[in-house]
Amino acid sequence: MAIPNQKLGLVMSPQEFMVALCMWLGIPVFASPPSSVRCPCGTVIDPHGDHVLGCGHGSLRNKRHDTLCDVIFNTVLVDNRDCKKEQRCNSHNNARPGDVFHPDFLQGRAAYFDVTVRNSLQASYLLESATQPGAAAAGGDSEKIAQYEDEVNAAGCDFYSLVVEALGVWFPSSLEILKIIARRAVLTTGTTVSRAIQHLLQQLSFSLWRYNAKLILDRLAICNVDNVM
Numbered sequence: 114m115a116i117p118n119q120k121l122g123l124v125m126s127p128q129e130f131m132v133a134l135c136m137w138l139g140i141p142v143f144a145s146p147p148s149s150v151r152c153p154c155g156t157v158i159d160p161h162g163d164h165v166l167g168c169g170h171g172s173l174r175n176k177r178h179d180t181l182c183d184v185i186f187n188t189v190l191v192d193n194r195d196c197k198k199e200q201r202c203n204s205h206n207n208a209r210p211g212d213v214f215h216p217d218f219l220q221g222r223a224a225y226f227d228v229t230v231r232n233s234l235q236a237s238y239l240l241e242s243a244t245q246p247g248a249a250a251a252g253g254d255s256e257k258i259a260q261y262e263d264e265v266n267a268a269g270c271d272f273y274s275l276v277v278e279a280l281g282v283w284f285p286s287s288l289e290i291l292k293i294i295a296r297r298a299v300l301t302t303g304t305t306v307s308r309a310i311q312h313l314l315q316q317l318s319f320s321l322w323r324y325n326a327k328l329i330l331d332r333l334a335i336c337n338v339d340n341v342m
């Protein structure tokens with residue numbers, strides 16, 4: 114049975130859709146000369162809005178991350194009602210390697226999932242990303258594993274880095290973990306594996322692009338700039 118788009122969270126406002134479409138097609142979203150438009154962080158905003166996707170000004174970038182965490186959390190919750198968000202691995206520090214925590218994931222071991230969004234259009238990644246697709250995600254994956262894996266393993270648990278680039282490319286190992294998460298939910302929902310994977314990836318992709326559009330629209334409003342619409 115088809116699930117309504119509203120229930121899957123697959124609804125954009127017309128403005129969000131237009132901005133997302135411009136970005137997808139590579140059409141400039143700014144009508145004003147780029148040199149006259151500065152982000153509140155001081156950086157000149159390029160006509161395609163590439164800077165904005167990774168800029169930390171304001172709260173929307175964090176909300177984009179949190180929304181992806183929510184999609185994953187809601188999926189693991191179907192598999193196990195004891196899953197939690199924002200979990201520490203030990204009481205000795207405040208680090209929270211678990212954006213999402215599953216108490217019984219693979220082979221009965223507890224799992225900590227960390228979600229990261231990397232902007233492959235950021236200046237520091239641009240050269241590498243242009244020649245090696247997925248380079249920004251690979252860098253994010255290595256960083257998170259170095260940061261958290263030993264600590265989580267020492268606690269007898271498993272750490273899974275879930276890294277996606279701002280334009281939607283998941284790091285290969287992250288994608289495999291997402292597929293396992295979707296497959297486990299099938300045991301409860303009774304839907305097909307292919308449909309469960311499709312729904313999870315669709316919700317994640319849609320949420321990412323919706324918040325990319327929100328980030329652009331937010332800067333347009335702050336900078337008092339007209340866009341191409």
Ligand SMILES: [Zn+2]
Nearest residue numbers: 152154156168
């Ligand atoms: Zn900025």
